[in-house]
Every structure is written in structure tokens, then in C-alpha cells.
Amino acid sequence: xxxxxxxxxxxxxxxxxxxxxxxYLVETTGGADMPWYAVVPMTAGGLTLAALxxxxxxxxxxxxxxxxxxxxxx
Numbered sequence: 001x002x003x004x005x006x007x008x009x010x011x012x013x014x015x016x017x018x019x020x021x022x023x024y025l026v027e028t029t030g031g032a033d034m035p036w037y038a039v040v041p042m043t044a045g046g047l048t049l050a051a052l053x054x055x056x057x058x059x060x061x062x063x064x065x066x067x068x069x070x071x072x073x074x
Contacts, residue, residue, distance in 0.1 A: 005061075009054025016046030 020043045027034045 007054070008057055009050045009052075012053055013047055013050035016043060016050065019046075 020039050023032075023034055023039055026032050
């Protein structure tokens with residue numbers, strides 16, 4: 001398998017959705033009494049954070065690519 005770029009936004013999104021699934025699993029087994037309206041804002045906030053991290057990562061990588069191409073053009 002070829003190496004690929006690390007994408008922290010996707011990592012955060014995956015971890016948030018995994019945590020939401022685990023919380024629902026714990027609630028279903030009777031381990032905790034978690035209301036659904038507590039998990040929904042946590043998931044939405046986590047996905048928003050993942051989107052922001054993805055945008056910042058994209059902007060940083062784009063700036064680095066432009067800087068490298070400008071320096072090689074000279």
C-alpha cells in the first residue's frame with residue numbers, strides 16, 4: 001500500500017463518531033443513562049471541529065506547496 005498524507009480532520013471525525021457509537025452501546029447495555037440530546041450536540045460539535053481542522057490543514061499544505069513551487073521557479 002502506498003503512503004498517503006496524514007489527514008487529522010478525518011481522524012477527529014472518526015474518533016468522534018466512534019465515541020458516539022460507544023456511548024450508545026454503553027447506554028443500550030444499561031451501563032449508563034445517557035439521554036440522546038446529550039450525544040447529538042457532542043457529535044455535531046466534534047464534526048464541526050473536524051471540519052475546521054481539515055480546512056486549516058488544507059490551507060497550510062496549500063501555502064507550503066505554493067512556497068515550494070515559487071522557490072523552484074526562481
